[in-house]
Amino acid sequence: HAKQQDDGTCPFDESMTWALQRRQQMTERLSAAIAGQRLELHFQPQVDLCTGELVGAEALCRWHDAVWGWVSPGEFIPLAEERGLIRPLGDWVLQAASRQMAAWRREGMALPGRLSLNVSAQQFADPQLAEHIATLTRDVPASAIGLELTESDFMRDPEQAVGITHALRQAGYALAIDDFGTGYSSLSYLRRFSADALKIDISFVRDMLESRHDRAIIQTIIAMARTLGMKTVAEGVESPEQAAALAGMGCEQAQGYHYGRPLPAADFAAAWARAMRR
Numbered sequence: 323h324a325k326q327q328d329d330g331t332c333p334f335d336e337s338m339t340w341a342l343q344r345r346q347q348m349t350e351r352l353s354a355a356i357a358g359q360r361l362e363l364h365f366q367p368q369v370d371l372c373t374g375e376l377v378g379a380e381a382l383c384r385w386h387d388a389v390w391g392w393v394s395p396g397e398f399i400p401l402a403e404e405r406g407l408i409r410p411l412g413d414w415v416l417q418a419a420s421r422q423m424a425a426w427r428r429e430g431m432a433l434p435g436r437l438s439l440n441v442s443a444q445q446f447a448d449p450q451l452a453e454h455i456a457t458l459t460r461d462v463p464a465s466a467i468g469l470e471l472t473e474s475d476f477m478r479d480p481e482q483a484v485g486i487t488h489a490l491r492q493a494g495y496a497l498a499i500d501d502f503g504t505g506y507s508s509l510s511y512l513r514r515f516s517a518d519a520l521k522i523d524i525s526f527v528r529d530m531l532e533s534r535h536d537r538a539i540i541q542t543i544i545a546m547a548r549t550l551g552m553k554t555v556a557e558g559v560e561s562p563e564q565a566a567a568l569a570g571m572g573c574e575q576a577q578g579y580h581y582g583r584p585l586p587a588a589d590f591a592a593a594w595a596r597a598m599r600r
């Protein structure tokens with residue numbers, strides 16, 4: 323804590339207190355939004371790079387605040403992680419995702435493949451995670467769910483991660499390593515984690531057509547995944563040229579604005595009606 327000055331005030335500058343106040347307010351409002359079930363899930367298609375067919379979707383959390391409007395997940399997810407809200411938020415995501423899949427079924431629809439959910443390090447640290455997920459998604463088989471974990475989550479406590487990833491896969495969940503290439507996984511660790519897919523980080527895809535360097539990294543990731551029996555999913559594919567180049571390099575699946583932006587459930591189902599028909 324800052325020392326008080328002679329006049330009794332703290333030596334923070336104005337902008338600092340403003341930023342702290344906003345974070346404090348945001349924590350309180352996010353907490354209330356979670357408790358009041360006022361978050362939303364949007365759905366982004368994942369497609370087969372060769373055929374263009376829908377092979378799954380990623381669920382992305384959205385928060386609309388009455389005063390601030392849409393708040394970026396890039397802002398509220400790290401805040402939730404820092405302020406102890408990521409478990410309740412993650413639980414809401416699991417329940418909302420299974421509610422949505424059940425609703426689609428009732429309407430005669432089904433998502434082909436799996437719905438991928440993002441899991442934070444703090445959720446991942448729970449040795450009972452597989453049981454916990456099964457409880458919250460009771461109405462949905464594990465074979466309909468994929469979990470995305472970032473590379474750094476695996477590396478925090480690699481020994482524990484090996485145990486939890488095995489338990490999750492044993493239970494039937496597919497695992498993808500998110501933002502791959504931005505961390506420090508060695509080939510030998512990767513082999514022990516036994517994930518199903520590597521998601522090539524958007525930062526390599528963004529400039530891949532101009533940068534030989536980025537193409538080389540993508541090529542290396544695809545070769546690594548092959549060696550270990552994992553598939554690759556490219557993030558952030560925005561153009562047909564990127565899609566063609568990735569397909570040519572042997573990448574299996576893709577996600578990005580070229581195929582579709584994240585959409586509310588009803589809009590997603592309308593856009594992919596043919597693929598969603600049971």
Ligand code: C2E
Binds near residue numbers: 381
């Ligand atoms: P992520 O898991 O890497 O998700 C991909 C992000 O890239 C999403 O941002 C998505 O909207 C965006 N994106 C997809 N295609 C394109 C594209 O073609 N171009 C560009 N420029 N961006 C694209 P979003 O929705 O803002 O989410 C940001 C991050 O917040 C996610 O990154 C994820 O780490 C986190 N997040 C979102 N929802 C959840 C959640 O339910 N739980 C947890 N733990 N984290 C979440």
Ligand code: CA
Binds near residue numbers: 440470
């Ligand atoms: Ca993700």
Ligand code: CA
Binds near residue numbers: 472501
């Ligand atoms: Ca991520």
Ligand code: CA
Binds near residue numbers: 500501523524557
């Ligand atoms: Ca990413």
